[in-house]
Amino acid sequence: MKHARIRYQGEVHAVTVEADNAVRLADGRLLGEHEVEWLPPAAGTMFALGLNYADHAAELAFKAPTEPLAFIKSKGTYTGHNQVTWRPDNVAYMHYECELVAVIGKPARNVKREDALAYLAGYTVCNDYAIRDYLENYYRPNLRVKNRDATTPVGPWIVDAADVADPSQLKLRTWVNGELKQEGTTADMIFDIPYLIEYFSSFMTLQPGDMIATGTPEGLADVVPGDEVVVEVEGVGRLVNRIVSEAEFFANRARV
Incomplete structure (x- = not known):
């Protein structure tokens, strides 16, 4: 469901x-x-993974990490399906990131890997846009890269965990204006979802509605105002978003 x-x-x-x-x-x-x-179908804290696909790490000329590289996204960054995201003025490179998101369904503390999936409500999709101009270190993205208003589309829905037989065998795809730009599979994750639940819950309590965005494969490209970006995770959902200029976004927000 x-x-x-x-x-x-x-x-x-x-x-x-x-x-x-x-x-x-x-x-x-x-x-x-x-x-x-x-x-957005969930509104808890989002724990996002950097460099969690070996091909993406290679694309950026980094070695694959030996421990999860995680950062937190604020709730103000979330937006929904069929909504808009803005590209800041005078930046050179803004890219999409198609990601499978695991949504926590009950409090999780000191969870073992073999029990981890029982703590999920289900799965959704996010597009974790990034501004590469602001990137100082791929291992620890600063706030301007990943925590801007309404720049993380999430959704459209949560698929029950029981309805996704194997989250480690799902295709991920991104289209820009109808052209396929990114294609990968969750089989290439360095740290899978059970590992990540065990890892995070070993030092903190995950709460219902919290989300784990599991990273993106290779295949990034620049996007500009006017582009329609569609990210899809097989068996989970297809999330549509449109890019507008900074001026258009904040002018429309001021009218609301």
Whole structure:
């Protein structure tokens, strides 16, 4: 089953998703994908992984890490399916990152690898945009690279964990304006989801709604205002986002 959060007629609803991405409200009404505003399906802390695919590390001329390289994304960075993201003025390179996201379903502390998947609510997708101009060190991205307002599309929904038979065997793809730009598989993760749950829960308690964004494979490219970027994880979801200029984004926000 797929679970989503949407806004309709000014109210936020927790919904189930049916055929053709239609959503079912609690009162039984069925609404089409483009009749609603899609919100991020989870709103906890996001723990994001850097260089978690060997091919991506090689693409950037880095050695594969021997321990997870993790950073935290603030809730203000999240945006939803079919929403917009902005490219700052006067930057040279902004790229997408298609990622499988594991969503925690119950408090997890000192979880063993063999039990880890039992702590998941399910899986979603994110596009972890980055501004390469601001990057000082790939091993520890600074805040301007990864923590800007509305620059991490998440969604469209959470797929129940039981409905994804093997999260380590899923294809990831990114299209820009309909052209396939990135393709990989979660089989190439350096640190898989059970390992990451064990790792994070060994020193902190993961809470329901927290997310682990598991990194991206090779195949990055620059994106500019006007581009439509679609990221997809096999069996989980297809997440659509459009790039606008900094001026357009903040002008529209001021009108809301």
